Amino acid sequence: MNRTMLAILKVLExxxxxxxxSREISRQLKLHGVEITERTVRYHLRILDERGLTKVxxxxxxxxxxxxxxxxxxxxxxxxxxxxxxxxxxxSYLTNFDFEKMEGDIILNVSFFPEEKLKEALKIMKPVxxxxxxxxxxxxxxxxxxxxxxxxIPHGQVGFGTVCSVTINGIFLKAGIPVTSKFGGVLxxxxxxxxxxxxxxSYEGSSLDPLEIFIKSRMTxxxxxxxxxxxxxxxxxxxxxxxxxxxxxxxxxxxxxKGIGGILLIGNPNQPLLEIPVATDKSGMVxxxxxxxxxxxxxxxxxxxxxxxxxxxxxxxxxxxxxxx
Amino acid sequence: MNRTMLAILKVLExxxxxxxxSREISRQLKLHGVEITERTVRYHLRILDERGLTKVxxxxxxxxxxxxxxxxxxxxxxxxxxxxxxxxxxxSYLTNFDFEKMEGDIILNVSFFPEEKLKEALKIMKPVxxxxxxxxxxxxxxxxxxxxxxxxIPHGQVGFGTVCSVTINGIFLKAGIPVTSKFGGVLxxxxxxxxxxxxxxSYEGSSLDPLEIFIKSRMTxxxxxxxxxxxxxxxxxxxxxxxxxxxxxxxxxxxxxKGIGGILLIGNPNQPLLEIPVATDKSGMVxxxxxxxxxxxxxxxxxxxxxxxxxxxxxxxxxxxxxxx
Numbered sequence: 001m002n003r004t005m006l007a008i009l010k011v012l013e014x015x016x017x018x019x020x021x022s023r024e025i026s027r028q029l030k031l032h033g034v035e036i037t038e039r040t041v042r043y044h045l046r047i048l049d050e051r052g053l054t055k056v057x058x059x060x061x062x063x064x065x066x067x068x069x070x071x072x073x074x075x076x077x078x079x080x081x082x083x084x085x086x087x088x089x090x091x092s093y094l095t096n097f098d099f100e101k102m103e104g105d106i107i108l109n110v111s112f113f114p115e116e117k118l119k120e121a122l123k124i125m126k127p128v129x130x131x132x133x134x135x136x137x138x139x140x141x142x143x144x145x146x147x148x149x150x151x152x153i154p155h156g157q158v159g160f161g162t163v164c165s166v167t168i169n170g171i172f173l174k175a176g177i178p179v180t181s182k183f184g185g186v187l188x189x190x191x192x193x194x195x196x197x198x199x200x201x202s203y204e205g206s207s208l209d210p211l212e213i214f215i216k217s218r219m220t221x222x223x224x225x226x227x228x229x230x231x232x233x234x235x236x237x238x239x240x241x242x243x244x245x246x247x248x249x250x251x252x253x254x255x256x257x258k259g260i261g262g263i264l265l266i267g268n269p270n271q272p273l274l275e276i277p278v279a280t281d282k283s284g285m286v287x288x289x290x291x292x293x294x295x296x297x298x299x300x301x302x303x304x305x306x307x308x309x310x311x312x313x314x315x316x317x318x319x320x321x322x323x324x325x
Numbered sequence: 326m327n328r329t330m331l332a333i334l335k336v337l338e339x340x341x342x343x344x345x346x347s348r349e350i351s352r353q354l355k356l357h358g359v360e361i362t363e364r365t366v367r368y369h370l371r372i373l374d375e376r377g378l379t380k381v382x383x384x385x386x387x388x389x390x391x392x393x394x395x396x397x398x399x400x401x402x403x404x405x406x407x408x409x410x411x412x413x414x415x416x417s418y419l420t421n422f423d424f425e426k427m428e429g430d431i432i433l434n435v436s437f438f439p440e441e442k443l444k445e446a447l448k449i450m451k452p453v454x455x456x457x458x459x460x461x462x463x464x465x466x467x468x469x470x471x472x473x474x475x476x477x478i479p480h481g482q483v484g485f486g487t488v489c490s491v492t493i494n495g496i497f498l499k500a501g502i503p504v505t506s507k508f509g510g511v512l513x514x515x516x517x518x519x520x521x522x523x524x525x526x527s528y529e530g531s532s533l534d535p536l537e538i539f540i541k542s543r544m545t546x547x548x549x550x551x552x553x554x555x556x557x558x559x560x561x562x563x564x565x566x567x568x569x570x571x572x573x574x575x576x577x578x579x580x581x582x583k584g585i586g587g588i589l590l591i592g593n594p595n596q597p598l599l600e601i602p603v604a605t606d607k608s609g610m611v612x613x614x615x616x617x618x619x620x621x622x623x624x625x626x627x628x629x630x631x632x633x634x635x636x637x638x639x640x641x642x643x644x645x646x647x648x649x650x
Contacts, residue, residue, distance in 0.1 A: 183530075202530030205508075207522075216542035 005044050005053075007034045009072045012054060012064035016152075019061035084210075085203040088166050088181050091309055095170030099255055103315055107164040108140065110148050110310035111294045112157040117302050121160075122324055124223075124300045125293040129321040131226040133233045135163040135262040135290045138318035149311025163318075164290045164309050165236060165262050168255075175251060177244040179285070183276075184210030187235035187264075187286065189225040194264055194286060196274050198232060209308040211236070211289045220295040234289030235264065239282040242269040248285070262288050330369050330378075332359045334397045337379060337389035341475075344386035409535075410528040413491050413506050416634055420495030424580055428640055432489040433465065435473050435635035436619045437482040442627050446485075447649055449548075449625050450618040454646040456551040458558045460488040460587040460615045463643035474636025488643075489615045489634050490561060490587050493580075500576060502569040504610070508601070509535030512560035512589075512611065514550040519589055519611060521599050523557060534633040536561070536614045545620040559614030560589065564607040567594040573610070587613050 011028045012020060020028075022041040029036060045062055048054040053068035064072075097104040113121055129137050140161035144153050153159035169179040184206075185197040199219060201210035211234045214220060224231025240248050245266070252263045265286040267273030273284030289295075294304050336353045337345060345353075347366040354361060370387055373379040378393035389397075422429040438446055454462050465486035469478050478484035494504040509531075510522040524544060526535035536559045539545060549556025565573050570591070577588045590611040592598030598609030614620075615633070622629050 197532075200532045201526060205527030205530030207525045213538055213542055217538055218541070 004034060004036060004040075005048060006072065007032055008041065008044055008048065009053060009064060009068055012062060013069060013072055014150075016064065016150075019057040019063055021060050021062075025062070084206050084208070085181065087309055088169065088203060091164075091166050091312070092169035092173050092179070094312060095167055096174075097167060097171060097315060098174075099171055099258055099260060102258060105312040106167045106315050106318075107170065107309055108149065108161040108311050108313045109164045109290045109294075109306060109308045110151050111160045111162070111291070111297075111304050111306040112154060113160065113297060113302055113304045115144060115156055115158050118158055120300075121297055121302055124296050124302070125321070126325065127226040128222060128293045128296050132261055132264070133222065133225060133288050133292045135165050135167065135288065136260055136318075137321050138163065138259075138315075139321050139324070140313065140318055141324055149313050151307075151311055160294070161310075161313060161318075162290045162293060163260075165287045166309055168260075168262055168287060169238070171255070171260075172240070172244075172248065172251065175247065177240060177248060177251075180239040180279075180282075181236060182239055183237040184214070184289070185235055185237060186214050186219050186232050187274075189229070189231050189233060192229040194235070194274065197235075197237070197276065200237070200276075203236075211291050212306055212308055215291060215295045215298050215304070215306065218298060220292075220299060222292050222296040223299050226296070234292050234295055236287050236289060237273075237276055238285045238287060239278050240266075240285055242281045242283055245269065245283050248283075262290075264288055329359060329361060329365075330373055331397065332357055333366065333369055333373065334378060334389060334393050337387060338394060338397055341389065341477075344382040344388055346385050346387075350387070409531050409533070410506065412634055413494065413528060416489075416491050416637070417494035417498050417504070419637060420492055421499075422492060422496060422640060423499075424496055424583055424585060427583060430637040431492045431640050431643075432495065432634055433474065433486040433636050433638045434489045434615045434619075434631060434633045435476050436485045436487070436616070436622075436629050436631040437479060438485065438622060438627055438629045440469060440481055440483050443483055445625075446622055446627055449621050449627070450646070451650065452551045453547060453618045453621050457586055457589070458547065458550060458613050458617045460490050460492065460613065461585055461643075462646050463488065463584075463640075464646050464649070465638065465643055466649055474638050476632075476636055485619070486635075486638065486643075487615045487618060488585075490612045491634055493585075493587055493612060494563070496580070496585075497565070497569075497573065497576065500572065502565060502573060502576075505564040505604075505607070506561060507564055508562040509539070509614070510560055510562060511539050511544050511557050512599075514554070514556050514558060517554040519560070519599065522560075522562070522601065525562070525601075528561075536616050537631055537633055540616060540620045540623050540629070540631065543623060545617075545624060547617050547621040548624050551621070559617050559620055561612050561614060562598075562601055563610045563612060564603055565591075565610055567606045567608055570594065570608050573608075587615075589613055 011025050022038045026038045026041045054062045055065050091107050095107050097106045142159045144155035144157050148159045148161050172179050181203050183200040183202050185200040188195045188198050221231035222233050225233050267284035278284045294306050297304050336350050347363045351363045351366045379387045380390050416432050420430055420432050422431045467484045469480035469482050473484045473486050497504050506528050508525040508527050510525040513520045513523050546556035547558050550558050592609035603609045619629050619631050
């Protein structure tokens with residue numbers, strides 16, 4: 001499997017419902033910096049067909065197969081080391097949410113869980129959505145077969161979308177403030193106050209989103225944090241330039257007024273925050289993970305599948321969590 | 326909790342069965358670079374007593390309490406980021422295993438699982454121990470209340486020790502070859518051959534051992550790899566200097582002859598190995614995780630608790646796995 005074939009698979013995967021011809025594939029590859037002729041595209045497509053990774057439709061059109069999608073998701077993992085950080089940076093740039101008008105695209109985490117557990121799940125997540133450990137109290141809920149952004153929800157499952165905390169990076173970036181995402185972690189809460197991180201994984205050195213791993217390893221206690229003021233929540237550690245500190249605090253207050261929470265702590269210039277040192281002329285910032293409600297489900301034994309930073313979604317498509325109850 | 330108090334707790338934790346006086350504590354702190362008087366030690370000990378982290382025995386002696394141990398394990402996680410890599414480096418230096426005489430100390434991973442599951446567990450692990458996905462076929466098994474190295478096994482559990490792959494770093498280091506541990510990963514096996522990593526986490530950017538997380542998140546399929554030649558095992562990616570390549574291959578062959586397996590692949594100079602690029606003038610090396618047998622237990626629904634790189638242990642204290650059957 002060479003890089004050209006992978007690039008072709010990537011193009012096909014972006015349009016899972018459209019039959020693409022070699023001309024269109026060649027055109028789209030150029031946008032990704034891969035310059036090959038239609039003839040070369042056709043040559044590679046024939047190999048992909050033989051391996052069952054693509055399938056012919058019509059005269060020369062192709063679609064990606066299930067096997068092709070699987071190949072894509074597992075191959076070149078080395079490209080994925082540092083993948084989490086580059087995904088964060090790409091999405092921060094792409095989100096165009098205007099928090100003053102409260103419109104535009106936000107970044108969504110999308111989770112699946114069994115439809116028959118829906119009622120129970122909503123009950124479990126209720127206290128989390130009234131706590132300060134969420135990004136926003138608006139969510140997306142769709143049934144099996146429907147779509148959230150470009151993600152199709154499997155039958156028998158519901159798709160539940162929560163606002164991803166990378167949206168904050170996007171909002172700040174639009175205001176000219178670059179946010180560096182350093183670590184995903186598990187944050188201990190004592191008497192309703194963040195006390196320290198009990199686990200940390202750097203975004204730069206991981207092919208997986210650390211918060212997804214912490215959920216699956218059952219390292220959280222979001223239920224405890226929301227019900228008994230003591231527990232462990234998902235959070236991330238980021239850095240902002242010291243020169244932007246006042247502006248960050250200002251924006252943070254305005255955002256909070258509009259229902260966009262998530263910023264738990266902002267540190268002092270060049271000072272460690274929760275014992276974590278920062279780079280020169282940076283301040284630390286602790287932000288809640290958008291997946292905390294989903295962590296509460298796993299803690300309660302409801303099996304979930306989550307993709308953090310899944311898709312962009314119009315904010316106007318979200319509804320208040322309490323309207324689901 | 327300041328660093329001095331933590332240092333005192335660390336000294337007490339190293340001697341969980343000895344009552345230490347302030348003079349001895351002060352002396353041991355010096356070895357750790359903390360120079361304080363006995364009087365200052367006593368001042369801090371009184372605060373630790375009040376918080377229930379230490380307990381008075383005799384006239385002035387102290388022991389660490391359960392609460393003190395917990396405090397220690399969770400505090401200053403920021404010191405633990407990069408902690409995995411520094412633990413690897415410390416243990417590589419400390420192991421003194423002589424593979425020609427097959428004597429000295431090796432590094433053990435220690436895992437606990439319920440005693441009532443012992444028979445079932447041995448049956449599950451049997452095919453793993455006859456595969457090439459283990460470091461060595463000798464292990465340690467002790468019952469609740471007994472000790473492995475300095476680790477006490479909880480009642481109702483058994484303690485199972487497997488040879489840790491960091492032992493290889495130690496053996497090479499004694500031969501003058503520095504091994505750099507880069508990533509812990511999940512390695513896909515296709516037709517009994519390693520094909521690619523499907524997940525990677527860098528040792529430098531993680532406070533947790535990546536392999537422990539992969540086990541707990543059920544990302545492995547060691548059973549498949551050993552029974553059907555297709556599956557996913559725990560493995561790590563390391564680098565060696567190009568100049569040492571011939572010596573590494575030589576040692577590797579001799580070690581294999583003595584029953585020390587674990588080295589799955591050695592790459593070419595300056596060439597990517599399994600698509601993972603290496604640093605300048607390095608070769609890649611893929612080594613199996615010592616915890617693969619334990620991953621098979623989790624895959625079969627037996628709950629385990631593992632500490633990779635737990636303790637040093639005399640090789641002569643190990644017994645053949647098949648003698649347990």
